[in-house]
Amino acid sequence: MSKMGKFDIVGLLQEHGAILNGHFQIPSGFHTQTYIQPSMILQYPHLAQKVAKEMASKFTQEVNVVISPSVGSMSIGQEVARVKKARSIFTEKINGVMVLKRDFKISEGERVLIVDDVLNTGRLCGEAINLARGYGAKIVGIAAIVDRSTGDLAFNVPVRGLISYPLQLFPPDNCPLCRQKLPLTIPGHHQAHGQD
Numbered sequence: 001m002s003k004m005g006k007f008d009i010v011g012l013l014q015e016h017g018a019i020l021n022g023h024f025q026i027p028s029g030f031h032t033q034t035y036i037q038p039s040m041i042l043q044y045p046h047l048a049q050k051v052a053k054e055m056a057s058k059f060t061q062e063v064n065v066v067i068s069p070s071v072g073s074m075s076i077g078q079e080v081a082r083v084k085k086a087r088s089i090f091t092e093k094i095n096g097v098m099v100l101k102r103d104f105k106i107s108e109g110e111r112v113l114i115v116d117d118v119l120n121t122g123r124l125c126g127e128a129i130n131l132a133r134g135y136g137a138k139i140v141g142i143a144a145i146v147d148r149s150t151g152d153l154a155f156n157v158p159v160r161g162l163i164s165y166p167l168q169l170f171p172p173d174n175c176p177l178c179r180q181k182l183p184l185t186i187p188g189h190h191q192a193h194g195q196d
Contacts, residue, residue: 077090
């Protein structure tokens, strides 16, 4: 099977209605004109598998554990773990603190790959990195379907997205979309998407 190119990923997202234009509020509270929800393609396991193979190929080293830092990234995390022959776990929040539940464990020295669907501010991935490092794990990097980050995320680990789609963020009190009186949409339940 030939490798997917950037245009193939963008094409898949567009074809499945995963790139939305309008006026959106992401969980961080900022407003943006474009919202991307890869869950629209991840609902098809055969497509998720293709995307996961591409993400896994960005990290050639051994991986013991794949961590998904959000509900939206769990399905792609599972598929990347399948490709890497690794365990797949996910984090949860208790009183605003990211933790491992369900008897999930990370052993000291295990090699961990963080897998996210969409990387925006990197807040959730940063919390997952800190959590894994607290167990003594070695962070291989962060793999994302879409990297919307702008500037240095200061993770000190490789960050590799299949496509880069920089995010233009506006504070709610100084948003040109609000000034244009465009209706504001808050997509889905804020914890159901990995857009941090």
